[in-house]
Amino acid sequence: MKKQAFTLVEIIVVISIVVLTAIILIPNIIDDNKKLHTISQWKHTYKNIEYVFSAIKAQTTETDKVAIEKTRTDDEREVVLCDLLNPYFRMQSVVDPKTYKTYFMDGSLVNDKSEYYVKNLHTTNSGMIIGVKWLLVPSQAQNSLPIAMMTIDLNGLKKPNKWGQDIFGVNIFVDRIEPFGEEYDEMLMKSDCSKKGKGISCASYYNNYGGRLN
Numbered sequence: 001m002k003k004q005a006f007t008l009v010e011i012i013v014v015i016s017i018v019v020l021t022a023i024i025l026i027p028n029i030i031d032d033n034k035k036l037h038t039i040s041q042w043k044h045t046y047k048n049i050e051y052v053f054s055a056i057k058a059q060t061t062e063t064d065k066v067a068i069e070k071t072r073t074d075d076e077r078e079v080v081l082c083d084l085l086n087p088y089f090r091m092q093s094v095v096d097p098k099t100y101k102t103y104f105m106d107g108s109l110v111n112d113k114s115e116y117y118v119k120n121l122h123t124t125n126s127g128m129i130i131g132v133k134w135l136l137v138p139s140q141a142q143n144s145l146p147i148a149m150m151t152i153d154l155n156g157l158k159k160p161n162k163w164g165q166d167i168f169g170v171n172i173f174v175d176r177i178e179p180f181g182e183e184y185d186e187m188l189m190k191s192d193c194s195k196k197g198k199g200i201s202c203a204s205y206y207n208n209y210g211g212r213l214n
Helices: 008-059 062-069 074-089 186-192 202-209
Strands: 091-095 120-124 129-134 148-153 167-172 177-179
Touching: 008 074, 008 148, 008 167, 008 177, 008 202, 062 074, 074 091, 074 120, 074 129, 074 148, 167 202, 177 202, 186 202
Parallel strands: none
Antiparallel strands: 091 120, 120 129, 129 148, 148 167, 167 177
């Protein structure tokens, strides 16, 4: 009995199905791989930041404390904080916030009225952009409230410059640091860390839960 050969039309149909399937699946696979890489990169970076602040806390002298207490403005306090961070991150050039635009995960612009807008920005020797923003005067410092915040753009000036995609934040307390969103439960983190959210809580969502792709 002779084997029935595939016709040219049948072969074209099969190839078309394979190609269409690939077109649909490959972008999703690429996006998932990018997300996994970002999650891994952020978790590694956060561990480094934890180490840096533990080292700063151990090595901070009375002179450093007095320098902060004597500051009169948040700008002056941010300069002192940058001086403390500089040996670890080797900050280089200052980044102009007017040319370096950042966005929330939902695509909206982070303007200068937003609490997440940071003007004190520096590039580092590793290519990241680090921003610092002072929140409380030293006399108001207490363990339950962050005294400052720090933002980290993992790939620097390269786009997308979006929260939760390459930008993450850390709250700085008197005695510790915490990734943004730590005060929320997993569901709230996940809701914010989506295309409809701001992406602020991605710092905690990725660090604590790995992002849970499904």
